[in-house]
Amino acid sequence: MSYILFDDPLVHGALLPLTFTRPISHIRLGIVTIAEKWLHFLQGEVSYLTKDFLQKKYISDWGEDNLLINGSLCPDQNLVTAIGQLAPGESLQCGNVLIALRIPYSLKDCRDVITAAGNTTVHPYTGTLTQVRQLSDIFLLNGSQIRADYTWLTEGRISREITDPHTIMYNPSHIFLEEGAKTKACILNAENGPIYIGKDADIQEGSIIRGPFAIGESSIVALGAKMRGEITIGPHCKIGGEVSNSILFGFSNKGHDGYLGNSILGEWCNLGADTNTSNLKNDYGIVKQWSYVENDFMDTGRQFVGLVMGDHSKAGINTMFNTGTVVGVSANIFGGNFPPKHVPSFTWGGAEGLDIYRLDRALDVAQRVLERKALQLTPEDREILTYVFYATHEK
Incomplete structure (x- = not known):
């Protein structure tokens, strides 16, 4: 079949x-x-x-x-x-x-x-x-799906032992480390949900992690990071600062201080130092978010909604993302003040305005980024990105 x-x-x-x-x-x-x-x-x-x-x-x-x-x-x-x-x-x-x-x-x-x-x-x-x-389902379901995946991924298996004497564990029976995973002088609290640490992942000194939490192969939780639960960090990522109920698909970085909440980053994204996301409006109202189907901002029905960022997009240092911001594929965001709440794919700029990010330059950057992980941008990947470019910016 x-x-x-x-x-x-x-x-x-x-x-x-x-x-x-x-x-x-x-x-x-x-x-x-x-x-x-x-x-x-x-x-x-x-x-x-x-x-x-x-x-x-x-x-x-x-x-x-x-x-x-x-x-x-x-x-x-x-x-x-x-x-x-x-x-x-x-x-x-x-x-x-x-x-x-x-x-x-x-x-x-x-x-x-x-x-x-x-x-x-x-x-x-x-x-x-x-x-x-819908997009918010991804972070809303993440905690329960970490619990479900943890059950079948670890069933009948024995976790790698934590030998570091300065790592503090709460509910250690719900903490699982794959081969090569490392922890040093961190706090792992699995009382509210399991903690899964993938192969060769590195939980660095001073990190505080609450479950449910999952981190993929070769990813890093940076020094002093605060992980508040219902978080998934995919493979080959670096995460730092304060994070709550967010997902990084893989090969993406938020390596520095700053807050990320109720947010989703695709692959090959990077948030510069001190980037912050708002996930709650000042008036505690329902968040509106850009809909590609309606080509307009629509009510999410949710009070907590942060940033959604498509693959290959980047944000410069000190970027501030407003509540419910949606960033497309291969966008480059920088400058002071809040960028628009919808940043189309293949655009360059910020609050002062957005210009088209030339396709040839965007593909060159994507290739250089992948080469850092000893990978190549395949012809199929180039075709997909080219399609998205022309779907966003008509020929």
Whole structure:
């Protein structure tokens, strides 16, 4: 059977700018990405059915028997069992959410999923779904997903022992270190949720960490950092200052003092020293946030919303982000005062105004940044970034 994670087109749009450069299932939520959760529960490889401009990098692997699964859903055992009971020509649905369908043929693009499901026998699902439908869902669900991922990632395994005599642990049975992880003179408090420290991660002196918290391979918590819980730091990141209920997907840095709250950073982002985000309005009102679907600011229904930043974007030192700011892909922000609450992709500047960030220069910078990690910007990556540039700035 071929397992294919499909993108609902409306949800994909609601999760821009993060989904400008990835399918929904490559969003990091909890300790791992949604796709990695499905890999574990299905015990088989997965491929992707996504937007055309992403499909060359994230391929579809069709066979004679294809099980298509909604990539915005986080799996649990009840859901996986129900999906596994589908016969060819059947689908599973919960309310207006198409969960999965099993078909013996391929589709041309993700828009055909709904049509294909209409030709199947529909079975209702009455269980609880964990679904990412809007940007704020990512940080709102993060704490519970860290707990869920921690359970299956550590089941039957033994944590690397903490030998540093100056590291203080609370509820140590809920603290797990992978091989090569290091801690020195820090405080790890897992009373409110587990703490997962990935392979070769480094928790430096004076750091204070409250669970639920997860940090990926080769990432660093800088000296004296304060991690207030419900935080995920992906692989190859550096995090410092004060952070609360935020996610860094991977290869991104906030290495210095400053506050980051209820925020999401994609990959290859960098926040300069003393960058701060507001996550609460002075009047304690509901936060409005830029919607790429509506092309306007829309109510989030939430009181706490910070910064969302797409891949390859950067902020200079002392940048101040207003409540609910959305920054697109490959933007470069600097200068005093608050930049606009929506910074389009491939723009350069700040509160004094924004100019177009030339595509050739942006690609050169992205290449140099990847080379620091001994990686290359692939032709597929260049095509995706080029698509986003022209989708933002018409030819």
